[in-house]
Amino acid sequence: MGALADAALAAGGHVTGVIPEALVAHEVAHGGLSDLRIVSSMHERKAMMADLSDGFIALPGGWGTLEEFFEVLTWAQLGLHQKPCGLLNVGGYFNGLLSFLDHSIDERFVKPENGQLVLVATSVDAMLEQLDRYHPPPPAEKWIDRAAT
Numbered sequence: 001m002g003a004l005a006d007a008a009l010a011a012g013g014h015v016t017g018v019i020p021e022a023l024v025a026h027e028v029a030h031g032g033l034s035d036l037r038i039v040s041s042m043h044e045r046k047a048m049m050a051d052l053s054d055g056f057i058a059l060p061g062g063w064g065t066l067e068e069f070f071e072v073l074t075w076a077q078l079g080l081h082q083k084p085c086g087l088l089n090v091g092g093y094f095n096g097l098l099s100f101l102d103h104s105i106d107e108r109f110v111k112p113e114n115g116q117l118v119l120v121a122t123s124v125d126a127m128l129e130q131l132d133r134y135h136p137p138p139p140a141e142k143w144i145d146r147a148a149t
Helices: 002-010 021-025 042-052 063-077 095-106 124-133
Strands: 016-020 035-039 056-058 085-088 118-121
Touching: 016 021, 016 042, 021 035, 035 042, 042 063, 056 063, 063 085, 085 124, 118 124
Parallel strands: 016 035, 056 085, 085 118
Antiparallel strands: none
């Protein structure tokens, strides 16, 4: 995240960071951001980031990246927001995950229309184009079809 923030700042961008107090104590906070907001917990961090964001793009990362992406994706599925959620699939990093998402649809644990909530691109320009054109799919009419289970 630091390298991305540094690149955005170097290009003249405005970068807002949101970090829990506990991580600031471990000297993880980026000191050169345009706006650094310190919150009390990871839950508060995620809520604030969601409120501040127009959309969400996950870059290759670890558990935290995946957890945060799937939380905002779930919120989109539940209709709590209508913001785009994208995976920037650099070097095929998310290929295995994308196969698993297709499998979860094939196995009927995820509705096909909710699969449309995940935008995928291999370049920044392609992702930005998708974000620009994004229109959220209509919400699923029913959560569970008891006759089909």
